[in-house]
Amino acid sequence: MPVTMPHELPARAILEAENIFVMSDERAGHQDIRPMRIAILNLMPMKVTTETQLLRLLSNTPLQIEITLLHTASHVSRTTSAEHLDSFYSTFDDVAHQHFDGLIITGAPIEKLDFEDVDYWPEMTRILDWTRTNVQSTLHVCWGAQAALYHHYGVGKYEVPQKISGVFNHxxxxxxxPIITGFDDEFLAPHSRHTDVHASEIEATGEVDVLAVSEEAGVFLAATADGRQIFVTGHPEYDADTLYREYRRDSEQGLPVPVPAHYFPNDDPTAVPLNRWRGHGHLLYANWLNYCIYQETPFDPAED
Structure with a gap:
């Protein structure tokens, strides 16, 4: 079954061009089925790009998915038009009374800031607390994972000497x-961050298990035993050229960033990179939808 999304959402045309089956709100309303209600709190500056990447991964499932896009009310986006946000996004206050089967909290390019110095941190903590009661399973990505580990369990983040950027073996x-069902013992995934979390601090919580690590990039995946809190420090949703575009942007700004490791063929920045993590990215999201949500959520989410 497809992801249900508004007909005018820019991601729709991109996904349809890739032969990914998407469905309009109108058509979905005629199907006698309860879709999985998934919200995406999109904290990334290039929101349309992130929408498309995440919706692509969510589409690889036999379940029907109903998407609600969220943005923070306490932060004004400088890179996404107000028209796009007004047309396709809601704020937390709009949905705080609702229950969702799943929530994705994305990363944000603010890792070097202390959490309390982020302008929307009070709103973020309200959302994180709300997930405990109103969301069956929350998947936190990159900064979103660090923020949740800090807020829920007191796990700190640590700035690294050089940006962790590249495609690393885990x-x-x-x-x-269940989130790692079908995973290879070793697999590749991208990372792009200036801070790190320590596996020892995560394990010390007694509630979160570290599931996958990289010798070079550190923790990649952690989760609570009940599957209600999933933490992904990397970016399995990234397109093949995302790290290249980030590297070019930072280099043009004169920032001292390394060439993404193990990314370009022969480590040549002029070569075209290949996507070598797509399969495990799809598997991660399919497992999340199936094992952490579909197999666990009640028919009426409000009964949870």
Whole structure:
């Protein structure tokens, strides 16, 4: 079954061109089925790009998905038009009374700021607290993962000497979780961040298991035993050229950023990079939808 999205959403045309089946709100309303209600709190500056990347991964499932896009009311976006936000997004206050089967909280390019110095941190903490009661499972990505680990469990983040950027090899730790069903013992995934979290601090919570790590990039995946809190420090949703575009942007601004590691063929920045993480990205999101949401959520989310 497809992802249900507004007909005018820019991501729709992109996904249809890739032969990904999407459905309009009108057509979905004629199907006698309860779709999985998934919200996306999009904190990334290029919101249309992030929408498309996430919707692509969410589409790879037999379940029907109903998407609600959210943005923070306490921060004014400088890179996404007010028209786009007004047309396709809601704020937390708009949905705070609702229950969702799943929520994705994206990353944000603010890692070097202390959490309390982020202008929307009070709103963020309200949302994180709300997920405990109104969301079956929350998938936190990159800064979103760091923010949730800090708020819920007091796990700190640490600035690294050089940006962690590239496509890194990861291995499973041996901890058990349905979210890694079907994963290879070793797999690739992109990272792009200036800060890190420590596996020892995550394990010390007694509530969160580290599931996959990289010798070079650190923790990649962690989760609570009940699957209600998933933490992904990398970016399995990235397109093949996303790291290249970030590297070019930062280089043109004169920032001292490294060439993304293990990304360009032969480490040549003029070569065209290949997507070598797509399969595990799709598997991660399919497992999240199936094992953490569909198999666990009640027919009426308000009964949870």
């Amino acid at each position: 291995r499973l730790t041996g901890a058990k979780s």
